[in-house]
Amino acid sequence: MLEPDNREQGRKHLAEALRDLRKAAGLSGDRLAVRAAMSQSKVSRIESGKVLPTVVDVERIVKALDVPAEVAHELLSLARAANVDYASWRSYARVGLWRKQAELKALAESSSAVRQFLPAIPSGLIQAPEYARAVLTPTVKGNPDRDVEKAVRARLDSQEVLTDESRRFHFLLTEQAVRWQRAESAVIVSQLRHMSALVDQPNLDLAIIPNGVMVSAAPLNVFVVYDDRLVIVELFSGEVALRDPQDVEYHLNLFEYFRDRAVSGERAKILLDSVANEFM
The missing domain is CATH 1.10.260.40 (lambda repressor-like DNA-binding domains)
Known part of the structure; x- marks a missing residue:
């Protein structure tokens, strides 16, 4: 950080x-x-x-x-x-947002299990190229400038960590994250097809909480848990790193709570393909 x-x-x-x-x-x-x-x-x-x-x-x-x-x-x-660190996106932009992608890759490479809770957007590790480009392009006033193409290349490079089958990756999305139109329809369809193809990868668990499922807890933030040692919570302005074991345990409990209400495997593929057909 x-x-x-x-x-x-x-x-x-x-x-x-x-x-x-x-x-x-x-x-x-x-x-x-x-x-x-x-x-x-x-x-x-x-x-x-x-x-x-x-x-x-x-x-x-x-x-x-x-x-x-x-x-x-x-x-x-x-x-x-x-035990709490805060880093703003402005800070990352000053040294190059691509460096952040390299940092995330290093964190994943140092972990045996990575759990990502994604209530609003698919993880950078599972983004298709055009979708990543749309996400990394500044759109809101105050969002810091960055070398978009360099950031996209770094993000795609970070995805190589998914090929290491000695590591386990858990991506837990809400249906809202799947449906949110961050780009043109063709880009969204490509992203949905890309995620659907990842469902069968043996070291990857991609699960989706469908709309209409009873979920009492609120999905407030994107967060990532690296093993049982570190949590990164994403905010609009930056991100917070938590290292206290009680904070880490709480986020692991949150992840399991939401995961218990999600669909995965063939049911996740059916949901993704259905949404893709709607955008087509």
């Missing part, structure tokens, strides 16, 4: 605060490690700022140090903030 200044400052403050509290308690790193059920090397990496502690890590440390409740609350708040 970009915009590192505030993020790095928060990590530095957290590392310094934990180190100072340990010293004030008169404990060595070894002794704190025993009390917090951590390795001494992990305690050292946290205090030096080389490793960002999770909220659970900080909870274990402050409990081991027996710090006052108000201090513990402040440190936990700092840990939650440090």
Whole structure:
């Protein structure tokens, strides 16, 4: 993620605060490690700022140090903030949006399972070329300029990760995302045919929540979960990265909730082909 200044400052403050509290308690790193059920090397990496502690890590440390409740609350708040990154699309545009596509490819290549919840638009990993071009072309005032063709090439290049059958990809769309007309009808038909052809790929689960199905939870945001370590939530202005295990677990639970109400396999192909016929 970009915009590192505030993020790095928060990590530095957290590392310094934990180190100072340990010293004030008169404990060595070894002794704190025993009390917090951590390795001494992990305690050292946290205090030096080389490793960002999770909220659970900080909870274990402050409990081991027996710090006052108000201090513990402040440190936990700092840990939650440090485990959240925000990057605006303007920031990506300044260095080249194509770099974002390379970053997403690297994230997928470092994961054994990628789950994408897509209530409004198909993932870039499953976009046909002309559809990707339409999506990446700025249309709304304030949407930053970018080298569209370079971004499209980078997006198509990132799709090579789908050929690695050692990884599992889960794409969960709403029917609204399938039907939303982001481009001319012929482009939409091509996109729908492209997704239909992907349904049979062995390492790929493409599922769709049909209109008319009872779904009590609201599909508020696009989000992607990489294994059980990272969530990327997409906003109009940018995206937020969440690393706290509780946040990751919650989004995994959300994904499974929505997935249980979706169709896949042959039923997904029938739905996609039916919508394609309507656009034709």
